[in-house]
Amino acid sequence: MNLKWKYLIKRTGQMILTMWIISTVLFFIFRLMPGNPLVAYINPTFTEKQQEILMEQFGLNKPLWMQYFIYLKNLLQGKLGQSFFFKEPVTNVIAKVLPNTIYLMLTSLIMAYVIGIIGGIFLAWKRGETIETYGLVFTLFTRSAPQFWVGMLLLAVFSFQLDIFPSGGVASAGIVYGSELEKLFSLQFYKHLFLPALTLTIYLLGLPLLLMRSNMLDVMDEAYVQMAKMRGVNKIRVMFKYAARNAFLPVITAMAVGIGYAMGGNVVIEKIFSWPGLGRLLVKAVSTSDYPLAQGAFILIAAIIIFMNFIADIFYNILDPRVNIEDRK
C-alpha cells in the first residue's frame, strides 16, 4: 500500500482515539460533580415528564458503566441533553450561536493571515534594517497583550469615546434578524463585527507573520533562490515568485491549527463584546452550573480543534513533497 495512504489511515485512527479519550475524561469529570449522580443531566426545575425522558435517554437509573456506553452512543448521535438554563436541547442552543462564532473567527483569521503573510514577506525583505526591528517589536506587543485588554481599549476609544462603533452584540437593541441571510446582508451586522474581529485579528496576527518571516529567511538561503538572485532577477520577483511560494505552505498549515485554537481562544473576546457565540455560551454555562450545556460546548470546541490538527498534519505530510512521512523504526 502507498505510504501516504497508510499514514492517512494511521492518523485518522489517532484522531478517533484522541476524541474518544477526551469524551471519556469529560464523562468522568461531569460525573464527579457535587451532588447526586443525576446532577449532570437533570435539573430540579425540569417538569416530571422531561426528567423521565432524560432518565430514559441517558440511562440514569442504570449502572455507571452502562451509562458510559449510553453516553457515547448519544454523543455519536449528537444528543447532548437538555440545557438547564434555556430549557431546550443543548444541540439547538449551540446551533443558534455557532454561526456567530464562525463569522467572527473566519473574518479575523483571513485578515490575520493575509496581513501576516504580506507582513512576513516584507520583514524578511527588510532583514537587518531598522524597520525590521520595529516590526518585530510590534509583533511581540500583539503577542503579549491580553486580548481582552486590547478589546477593552478599542471599546473605550472607538465605542464609548468616539462613538463610531457599537459596544456589543450582533444588532442594536430591539432589532432581531429574520434569518442568517438577512443578518449577513445588513450593514449593521458588520458594524458590530468590526471591533471584535479587529481584536481577534491583532491577536492572531503574530503567528503567521513570524512564521512567514522565518520561512522566508530559510527559503531565501536555498540554492534556487540564490541562483535566481545571481542571474539578476529583480528583487521583488525573487521574493514573490521564488521564495514566498515555498515559504507559504507551513503558514497555511498553521492556519488550520489556528482555526482550532481561535475557537477556544475567542472565549474572552466574545465575552467582552457580548458577542453571542460559542465561547460566551460556555462561560455562561459554567457560571450558571448548566452542566449539559457546558459539556456540549466543550466537546464541540475540542472536536473542532482535534479535527483541525488532523487536517494540518495531513496537509503538511501529504501535500508537501519535500516532507518525508515520519515513521520511525
Next chain:
Amino acid sequence: MLNVLKNVIKRTYKFLLNDKFALAGALIYIFFIIIAILAPYIAPFNPYKMQTVEGQFMMNKSPGDRFLLGTTDMGRDIFSQLVYGVRPALLVGFTAAFFVVIIGTLVGLLAGYYGGKVDSVLMRLTDVAFGIPFIPFVIVLVGFLGPNIWNIVMAMALLLWRNTARVIRSQVLTVRERSFVEAAKVSGASDFRIIFIYIAPNILPLSFLYGSLAMGWAILTEASVSFLGFGDPDVISWGYMLNDAYISQALTRGAYHWFVPPGICIMLIVMAGFFIGRGSEEILHPKLKEY
C-alpha cells in the same frame, strides 16, 4: 549533578550577556521580582481598604497627589492594587512554568529515549492534551473545583506541558544518536544514568526556554480567567483589576487610569518571557544568524 547545575548557570549567564533581547527580558523579571518583594513598602495603601478622607469615601477619584492612579468605584487605591498584583502574577507564572518544565521534560525524555510503546503512549497522551481547548478547560475546571489560585495553576499545568514534551522529544531523538550516548551505553551505564546524566543536560536550555514561554502563557491565562470572573476572589491580580474595571463601567466613563496600567504590566511581563525565548531561538537555530 552539582556540576550539571553549575554548567547550566554558567551557560545561562553567558547567554544573557551575549543577547540584548534576553538581557532586557531578564531585567524586566528582576524589576518585577524586586517590586513583589518590596510591595508593602512601595504601595502607599492597603489595596483592599476603601479609602476615606475626612470621613468621605474616595470613590472614582482621578489620578492625583494622594492617589497616584486614582481610586476604584469602591474607593480602593489603584496604584497599590497594581503593586500588589505583581505577586500573584509571578506566583502563577513561576509555579506553572515549574510544572511545565518538569512534566514536559520528563515526558519528552522518556518518549524520546525509549521510543516504541512508551513513545506511542506518551505521544497519544500529548495529542489528547493538544486536543483540549486551553482556556475553556481552565474555566470548566476552576468553575467546578472552585475559584482558587491553585486550581487555576493546576488546570494550566495539566495542559501547558504539551509543547515542551513534543519539542524535548524530538531533541532527545537527535541527542541519543550522538557518540557519547552510544559510548555510555556500551560501557554499561543504566538507562536512568544515560537519560539524566548524559542526555538531560543537553536539552535543559530548551526546557528553560519553554519554561519562560509557559510563564508568559500562564500569566496571560490567569488574567483572562480572572477577567471572565473565575479568578480567586481573595487575590488582587491584574486580571481581577481589569475585571473590576470592566464590570464597574470604567470603560464607559473613560477611566483609562484604571484599566490601562494593569494591561501594560501584563504585557511587559509576558513580553519579557518572549524576549528570553527569542534570544534563545537564535542560539537554537543558528541558521538565522547567517543572514
